[in-house]
Amino acid sequence: MDSGMNKKWGRSITDAVKAAIEGSATIIQLREKDADTGDFLEAARACLKICRLHGVPLVVNDRIDIALACDADGVHEGQSDMPAHVARTLLGPEKIIGVSCKTQQHAQQAWRDGANYIGCGRVYPTNTKANNFTIALFDRECVTTETKRLHTVQTGRNEQ
Numbered sequence: 470m471d472s473g474m475n476k477k478w479g480r481s482i483t484d485a486v487k488a489a490i491e492g493s494a495t496i497i498q499l500r501e502k503d504a505d506t507g508d509f510l511e512a513a514r515a516c517l518k519i520c521r522l523h524g525v526p527l528v529v530n531d532r533i534d535i536a537l538a539c540d541a542d543g544v545h546e547g548q549s550d551m552p553a554h555v556a557r558t559l560l561g562p563e564k565i566i567g568v569s570c571k572t573q574q575h576a577q578q579a580w581r582d583g584a585n586y587i588g589c590g591r592v593y594p595t596n597t598k599a600n601n602f603t604i605a606l607f608d609r610e611c612v613t614t615e616t617k618r619l620h621t622v623q624t625g626r627n628e629q
């Protein structure tokens with residue numbers, strides 16, 4: 470979740486985190502693509518406080534420095550972000566590392582690098598993210614059954 474999108478919907482990022490947890494979310498990702506570092510860190514600390522109260526892990530998208538600064542539970546990295554093996558070295562053995570994967574090769578590399586889960590998709594178009602492509606459901610099956618391990622699937626939606 471991200472502050473910008475939630476602001477558009479008239480709620481704060483912390484309200485969004487609370488609502489997600491009330492709705493049974495078992496892990497939260499903070500994904501701030503447009504925030505300044507200071508604002509990102511502040512949001513991460515505020516979200517983490519709520520997550521800790523409820524025993525729900527919080528992972529930070531892209532930014533290992535933010536995750537380290539607030540002692541978040543982990544990070545999510547894309548194919549053009551910090552490689553998972555470097556993230557593992559920086560974060561240590563206990564933190565959660567997720568990696569976005571669109572091919573079997575991505576997935577195999579992620580597991581070799583010490584990822585805890587892979588994010589596979591998206592499988593439907595979205596207008597919330599540019600410069601990225603949708604994969605076929607068949608490809609998603611190949612990526613996830615190939616590795617038979619923990620994965621999430623990005624679905625995609627259309628924001629008006």
Ligand SMILES: Cc1ncc(COP(=O)(O)OP(=O)(O)O)c(N)n1
Pocket residue numbers: 498500530531545546547548550567568569587588589598621623
């Ligand atoms: C769970 C999950 N899966 C995939 C993504 C996408 O991550 P990435 O490829 O790094 O793209 P951005 O999020 O940086 O736009 C994700 N964030 N979470």
Ligand SMILES: Cc1nc(C(=O)O)sc1CCOP(=O)(O)O
Pocket residue numbers: 569590591594595596597598601602603623624625626627
């Ligand atoms: C964060 C993210 N990355 C994607 C990718 O394809 O790499 S899809 C995605 C989430 C898109 O979800 P929504 O459409 O609900 O905004």
